Amino acid sequence: MKKDFLYNEIAGNIADKIKTGVLKEGERLPSVRKLSKEHGISVNTAKRVFLELEAQSLVQSKPQSGYFISPRKYLKLPLPEASQPVPIANNSEPDELMSVYATMGRSDLTLFSIGVPSGNLLPLAKLKKEIVLATRAMKEGGTEYEPLQGNVKLRRMVAARSLAWEGNLKESDLITTNGCMNALALCMMALTKPGDTIALESPCYPGILQLALSLRLKVLEIATHPLTGIDIEALKQLLPKINVCLLVPNFNTPLGYCMPDESKKEIVALLADHHIPLIEDDLYGDLHFGPRRPKCCKSFDKDGYVLWCGSVSKTLAPGYRVGWVAPGRYKEQILKLKLIHVLSSPSVINEAVGNFLLTGRYENHLRYLRKTLQENYRKYVDAIAAYFPEGTKVSRPQGGLALWIELPDSIDTRELYNYALKKQISISPGRIFTLQDQFHNCMRLCIGLPWTDQLKLKLKQLGNLAKMIGRRS
C-alpha cells in the first residue's frame, strides 16, 4: 500500500537523522499536524510515523507536550554482533540448563532469568473472577474431558483475533494445547523422526533446543541479524540438509527482533517449494512496541506448510498452560498425538481464558502490558548504560520480554551467573541459547519485572559483578 510505503519512508528519514546526531537528545519533534502538512500526508499517517519511531525507542512521548528524541546514552549502546553459528547439525548439550530452571518459582530471587511477565503486570483480579465464574457455570465444573480439539470458545476467539494479522483462521483450524511448548512438542513429534535435522535461529530459546534433543533431532543453528532475524541466504544454503524449520519471527527471545513481512513471505514460499514444514512460534506476537500487531509467517501460508503456535503464557498467565496450534495440512497428525500425549486440557482454565478474550479485556490489558514493557526496556537500557562495563552491547527489541546483552569478550556469563546467584539475582547465561561454542559473554534479561528502585539496584549489582569479573581476567 502507498500509505504504508510513505509512513515507513518518512519514519526512516527521521530515524537516520536521530542516529547520525542531526537531531539531538531531548529535542522536540514537530507536531503531528505540522508533520502532516510538511509531507502532505494525512494526520493518521503522521501519527503512525511517530508510533513507529517510538516502537524503535528513538523517540518518547510526553503527555500534552508531544514527541522528544530519546536520551543519547540509550542510543550509544551498540547492537550485539550478528550470530555466526557453524553450519553443521549438532546434538551436544550445554549443561547449565537445569540449574537455571531450578530457580523457577523461588521468591527470594530477582528472576531476570525467567522470560515471563511478573504477576504485578497481569490482570489478576479479573482472571480470578473469570475462573470463579467458569467453575460455577460449567455443568460438571470442568471435571469432564474437553472435546479432543479443545475448548470451542477459546478456539473461536483465537481465530477471531487472527484477523488482525491476516491469519484468517477458523475455529476448526485450531487445536488447543497445554501451553506453547506443548504445541511445539506435538508439532516436532508429528513432523520428525529421530536423526532428522531441525533448523533453528541462533541464538535460540533453550527449551526449544532441549525439546529437539529430547526427540533425538540434530540441530542446525542458523545465523541471525539482531534487528531482522534469520539470515535467509544462510537458510537457503542449508535447505537440502533440513527436515523441518522452527522460527520465532515476532519478538524472538532472546534477541527481540521482528522479521520483516517480506522476509516472512519469502521464507514461507521457499520452505513450501521444498516441502519443508515450518513450525512458527508466535507466542510474543501480541507484545509489539510499535502501533501494529505484526503479521506471521502463517499470514503468507498458501499451502498449509506452516504450523502456527501461540499461547497466553507471555501475556496473561504463564501458569495457566493455555496454548494452541493451527497446524495447516498436519491437523490429523497433531490431533492424534494430542490424543495420545495430552488427551484433554483443564477445561475450567480454557473456558475462563476464552471468556476473558471474549470481553475485550484482553485488548485493554495488552495495551497496558505493551506500554509497561516498552518503558521497562528503556529503563533497563538506561541502567545498563550507567552501570555495565564499557563495551557492553544491547539488543533493540521491537516487542516481547527479553533483552540480549553482549558483555566484553573477557566476561564469562556462567561465572557471572554464579556470582549473581549469591546476591539473589538469577540471569540466563548466553551459553544455554546454543548447542555450539558461542555466546559465553552474553546473557538474556527478562524485562517483564515491575520497575522499582530495588530492581535498578539489582541491575547495578549485576553491572558491578560484570565489571569485577572483567577486571580480574
Add this chain to the structure above:
Amino acid sequence: MKKDFLYNEIAGNIADKIKTGVLKEGERLPSVRKLSKEHGISVNTAKRVFLELEAQSLVQSKPQSGYFISPRKYLKLPLPEASQPVPIANNSEPDELMSVYATMGRSDLTLFSIGVPSGNLLPLAKLKKEIVLATRAMKEGGTEYEPLQGNVKLRRMVAARSLAWEGNLKESDLITTNGCMNALALCMMALTKPGDTIALESPCYPGILQLALSLRLKVLEIATHPLTGIDIEALKQLLPKINVCLLVPNFNTPLGYCMPDESKKEIVALLADHHIPLIEDDLYGDLHFGPRRPKCCKSFDKDGYVLWCGSVSKTLAPGYRVGWVAPGRYKEQILKLKLIHVLSSPSVINEAVGNFLLTGRYENHLRYLRKTLQENYRKYVDAIAAYFPEGTKVSRPQGGLALWIELPDSIDTRELYNYALKKQISISPGRIFTLQDQFHNCMRLCIGLPWTDQLKLKLKQLGNLAKMIGRRS
C-alpha cells in the same frame, strides 16, 4: 500374617461352596458373630471374610439382614479366556482408535467407550468450591509457574496416602504431571530410545499402545490371566528381549484383575535383577471393591527401579489433568523431561486437589464411588446375562471402571461398534487393545455411568445388536 492367612482360607472355602452350588443362590450366610464362634476367629476377622466374598461379588449384603449368596445368573457367566499373544515384538497399528476417541465429549451418546466415572458420580459441588477457594487464596491466582517438581500440598497428600499401601513415599519422591498419561509418557521418554522393546499386558489400554508406538518402541504383549494378571512365566522367558516394562497391576483396564501381592513382589525382584525399569500405572488402585486398598509393585521396590504413576482422573476429575509419578532412581531424568515438555501444571487446579485431599473428603467420596461401581458391575452383569448372546463371557473385576466382554467367536465387535453408534451407543472394540490379531469378538464397557432404566435399555439394545450380528454370520 497368621490372621491374613486365616481369613483368606475361610473365604476361599465359602467361595468354593458357592461356585460348586453347595450354597445356593439367595441363601443367607451365617452372621458375623456365628462365623467368628464357629472358626474361633475374632469378629473383625469374620467381617473381613464377608468383605472379601463381597469384593468377589459372590455375596451381597442387605441392610439389617446380613449377607446373601449372589444370584446364579451372575455366576453362570464364565470368565474370558486367558490371552495368548504371539511372543514377538510388534509395531503395526490398529486403525480404529481415532474414531472411538472422536466420540469423546459427545453428550448425545451413551459413552460405554470412555473409561472414566460419569460426572454424576463425582463430588462436583465440593470440587467447584475448592477451585474457587484456591483461586481466591493464591497470591497470583495461579497465573504463576509452579516449582518444577509440582504443587507441594498435592505431593504431600499423595505421599501421606501412600502409607496405606506401604509405599512410604515422601513429598520429595514425587513429581506432578498433567494426568497419568503424561506421567507414563515422561517415563517412557526417559527410559527408552526408538527401537527399544517395551513389555505390556495383553490386552492393554490403547492409549499406552499408541504412546509406545509414537515413541517408536516395539511392543511385546505378554499373556495375562483374567483374575491374576500378567503371566510371570511368560514374562521370564522374554526378559532378554525387554528394555522396559509397563504394568497396570491394580484393577487393570480392560480386565479389572488385581495382581496378587506375591506376584507383585516376584516381578519387582525379577526386573530389578535384570536392571529393567518397571513403569507402574496405578491410576485405579483406590477403586477396590474389596475392603482394602491393594499394595503396589512400588510397595516392594527396594532398588528404585519402579516408577509409580497415578492420578485423580479415574476417581475425582478426569478433566483436571492432575497426575504424578514417584520415579525412584530416575528422578533427575524425569524432572528434566518435565521441564522440557510440561514446564508447569495449572497451579490453581493442583492446589485445589491438594486441599481436597487434605480435608478427608476424598476418602468419603471414594467409599461412595467404590460402592456405586461395584453395584453397577453387578447390574451390568445381570443385564448382560439377560440380554447378550449365549456363550458371552465376562471379566470379574476386583475394582476399577471396566468390564471386558468376550462374545461368541462369530461376532466382530468392530461391526458391533458401527451398528451401536447408529443407536447412540459408543463401545470400545477389543481390537484396539492390542497390536496383534486378537480380541475381534471382545469389547470393553465402562461401568462408571450412573445406573438408570435408560442405561439398562442401552445394554439391551447392545445385546440385541450382538445377537443380530451373531445370527447373520
